Amino acid sequence: MSSIPSLLRDRIAATPDAEAYRTPALDGWTSMTWREVGERVRELALGLAALGAGPGTRVSILCSTRLEWVLADLAVLATGAATTTIYPSNTAAESAFVIGDSGSTIVIAENDEQVAKIRSVRDELPGVTRVVVIEGSPGDDGWVVTLDSLGGDGDYDAMVDAITENDLATLIYTSGTTGRPKGVELTHDNWLYVSRAVRELNLISETDLHFLWLPLSHSFGKLLEVVMIEIGVPTAIDGRLDKIADNLGELRPTVMAAAPRIFEKIHNTVAATQQREGGVKLRIFNWARQTGIRVSRARQREAAIPLTTRLEYALADRLVFSKLRARFGGRIRYFISGAAPLSKDVAEFFDGAGLTILEGYGLTESSAGSFLSLPQSVKFGTVGPPLPGTEVRIAEDGEILIGGRGIMRGYHGLPQETAQALEDGWLRTGDIGEIDSAGRLTITDRKKELIKTSGGKYIAPTYLEGRIKAACPYVSHVFVHGDRRNYVTALVTLDMDVVGPWARAESLPADAGSLREHPRMLEEVDKAIKQVNADLAGYSTVKKFAILAEDFSVESGELTPSLKIKRKAVEERHGKVLDAFYDA
Structure with a gap:
């Protein structure tokens, strides 16, 4: 296969009637099979093609994490166009910059509020021929149309067959912590490589239930989208942050990825609650915490755990940790953390409670995934070994250099910046780090920070x-x-x-x-x-x-x-x- 749409087509052929996605409904959750996903993507792709989407064009998506984001993205890619992602929290000016700089001709917006944002800067976007609203009203002037109204005739399979692995799939603009955002050009092959590398690790299977709430505008969220198609994992999608806790209890997922801030907040909420209650409960909690950390550190050293410690841990698990796991539905096999550094203290607390966090590392420029901790050799404070096929070097000044098929094509329209970031095919990450004897990478800090x-x-x-x-x-x-x-x-x-x-x-x-x-x-x-x-x-x-x-x-x-x-x-x-x- 040579593209994400062909990957989807293969997934549909392999498991047509298996659950693909689960999404909130009025009376709970509703599911789509892979066959139904394929039918909807085909319909949307032909409709977008009728609006002008196709090879060499870009379509921006301005939307929070929801099922329609994924369906729209897959439809855009099926036309041969590339998706440009925009955070729904971006201002009108920030959105206009991304749309204009990427050369997007179509914008898919979540609702009337996001449409209004685009309308306010319409004069700055003469290249935008249509705005497609997911949950909103069409415009009287025909500039805004609804997603449900899309349709068209054409040869869907021929469109997909024409896409090559080196074609542009995604244009993701960096957050801009140090200056103007840059558009990172990622090809179909970039994403296919990373998704296959994750599959080779055998961490996730079709029997898992993946809960996805991370921003799909971010490369981490996009990586998860492609990985789940590659492996055929059912994914429950709901980007509402205030619903995370309820959804965990209701869905009872086995795998969930998050940014460190979520784990920090859970840790702090639990610790603060125990401190507020005080007395015997606080003493039991602190004892259980320390017992769990002792066990976690022994596992990291691959050391034997004494019988007395095992007995203490069993009691701590019954009194404290089992209740904590129940908050997450009781079925979590592990969490995955990315996008920012995870505190070792927080990681050891979760691991001691039987909720191991596998920390990963990558940049948007490396298709989000370059390193990932493995359950059998986890060592907190490291981000694990490189994914299969990813190469790593440490420069003389300590900077981490990454090579392999996951590395971006370049920065959109910025040849000088591209040359500075890519040195003889190696991506200069801007991070300082070191590799231990087991091949695990430790990030010291941002070079510029x-x-x-x-x-x-x-x-x-x-x-x-x-x-x-x-x-x-x-x-x-x-x-x-x-x-x-x-x-x-x-x-x-x-x-x-x-x-x-x-x-x-x-x-x-x-x-x-x-x-x-x-x-x-x-x-x-x-x-x-x-x-x-x-x-x-x-x-x-x-x-x-x-x-x-x-x-x-x-x-x-x-x-x-x-x-x-x-x-x-x-x-x-x-x-x-x-x-x-x-x-x-």
Whole structure:
């Protein structure tokens, strides 16, 4: 096979009547078989072709994670066109940039709200001939049509057969943490390689149930889409973040992928609840936690677990861990974490509870998946070995270089940037790392984000940030600062969903603006920072901190859509607070 549509066609032929997707309905969930998926994709593809989609064209999708996103994407690809992804949280100006820069001629929008966003910048998009709305109203001028109205005649199989492995499949724009977003060109072969490599690991099978809520606009979500077609795994799709907990209990999935922020929030919620209850329950929880971590660390060392520890763990499992697993439906075989670094402390807590998190690593430029921890050789703090067929080198300065079929074709319309990123076929990741004797990769930090103090010492900020977040359940985000400064400081934001119940129980202010200055709140954060500092060299310890009145967010411009901190944006917005740390 040479393309994603041909992969889908093969999947339909192999298991036509097996469940492909499950999606929310008024009375629960409704399913589609692979045969039904093929029929719907064929219908949509012929309709999009009638609107002008085809080889050499681009179609933008501006939509949250839902079944229609997947169906629309597969239909676009079947015409020979390439999909350009846009986050639904993007502003009208940001959306216009992606649509215009990619040269998209059709935009598929989720609803009337997203259509209005595109209409507001229509004058800047003369190349857009149609907007197709998934859940909304057609326009009087014919510029906006509904997804359900699409249809047409033509030879679907001939369209699919004409697609080659080197044709452009996806144009994904980077988050832009350090500047203007760049369009990453990924071919059909890029995605086919990564999906087959994941299949070779034998981690997932047709008997699993995969729960997908991650943004399909992100390369991680797109990778999961293709992998599930490759393997034939039924996938329940619902991108509503406020429904994750309910969906886990109702669906009882066996596999779920998430960004680290989700695992941090679950960990902090559990820890804060136990702290609030206090007494015997807190003592039992802390004992169980430590027992689970001991067992996890023994497994990582491949060491024998003493009988007494096994007995203690069995009791801890009955009293604490089994109840935690039940929150996730009781069938999770493992989670997969990607898109940002996962705290080792959080990972060991979950593993001790029987909920192993397999951490992966990749860039949009490497089709999202390049490394993945394996259950039989998991070592937290690493992202595992490279996927089969992926090559890795460590440059003299410690930068990780990746080679193989998953590497992008280049940056759209940016030959100079492409040449800088691709050196003799090797992708310069911008990350610093090292490889252990078992071939597992450890990420030290972003090359461009390493802090160099005025004393010449290098510090990895994300490592410190993850440790502090794991040490204090009430913390949402931490921003470590100190580049060209004489010591390290931190900005802290509060997770009001977690800290609110504690504050009310302690008769403390329930709003972040007042709570952040309260001695009890400052004491809790200070205690966590001192705990982390105790294991660090003096030059890398956090000397001062401040709690901010508002959390970082995508809307405020301080987080990327994949929830990574935009360091320059935070420094600019909170420059006065940071400068005050160093006033003599």
